Amino acid sequence: MIFFKGWDYMIRQCTDSDFEIIYAIINDAARKYEGIIPADRWKVPYMSAKELRHEIDEGVVFWGFEEDGQLAGVMGIQHVKDVTLIRHAYVRSDKQNRGIGRKLLSVLRSRTPRPLLIGTWADAKWAIRFYENHGFKMVSGEEKDRLLKKYWSVPDRQIEASVVLADSKWFNPA
Numbered sequence: 001m002i003f004f005k006g007w008d009y010m011i012r013q014c015t016d017s018d019f020e021i022i023y024a025i026i027n028d029a030a031r032k033y034e035g036i037i038p039a040d041r042w043k044v045p046y047m048s049a050k051e052l053r054h055e056i057d058e059g060v061v062f063w064g065f066e067e068d069g070q071l072a073g074v075m076g077i078q079h080v081k082d083v084t085l086i087r088h089a090y091v092r093s094d095k096q097n098r099g100i101g102r103k104l105l106s107v108l109r110s111r112t113p114r115p116l117l118i119g120t121w122a123d124a125k126w127a128i129r130f131y132e133n134h135g136f137k138m139v140s141g142e143e144k145d146r147l148l149k150k151y152w153s154v155p156d157r158q159i160e161a162s163v164v165l166a167d168s169k170w171f172n173p174a
């Protein structure tokens with residue numbers, strides 16, 4: 001499914017045939033975490049093919065930003081209970097800071113009426129700023145623990161080292 005097609009790029013839902021490139025983009029972009037996130041949470045590859053397959057099987061749907069016939073960035077969306085999660089947002093390291101993340105986020109946001117939540121590493125200051133610049137706000141530490149347990153399946157150690165950001169629909173339900 002193509003959501004947006006400009007003259008030089010398109011944003012489309014990824015298919016099974018994109019698996020290898022999604023895997024490559026995630027593990028290339030995730031190099032930014034090395035030396036920043038807690039050492040016991042860092043590994044190479046950051047996300048194994050098995051973990052990626054598991055995420056897709058659990059309902060994460062990836063969307064991709066494609067230019068010159070190649071995916072340059074991906075972002076996942078997962079509907080869980082009464083909310084939607086933005087999962088695994090990664091733009092190839094040589095394509096970051098050019099507005100690709102912003103375009104992907106804007107398409108994904110438009111695809112759900114539910115409140116949106118995003119979990120990321122507390123030490124990934126650039127990612128927190130990126131989401132804050134798009135109107136997301138950090139929830140309190142207590143709320144973060146509760147939300148990560150309710151909507152995500154992550155180990156306790158990761159909960160400690162994470163933050164959760166939410167959009168205005170979460171803070172001001174209709």
Ligand SMILES: CC(C)(COP(=O)(O)OP(=O)(O)OC[C@H]1O[C@@H](n2cnc3c(N)ncnc32)[C@H](O)[C@@H]1OP(=O)(O)O)[C@@H](O)C(=O)NCCC(=O)NCCS
Pocket residue numbers: 029030032073088089090091092095096097098099100101102103119120124126127129130133
């Ligand atoms: C976080 C991430 C997905 C954002 O994607 P991106 O394509 O780099 O994001 P954008 O280019 O839209 O925005 C990033 C910054 O570039 C700036 N920017 C956007 N277009 C620009 C342009 N044409 N020229 C210069 N700067 C630009 C934006 O102002 C933005 O600044 P901000 O973060 O302070 O708001 C990406 O940087 C990434 O993969 N990082 C490593 C992995 C990671 O942290 N993932 C998040 C997991 S939740």
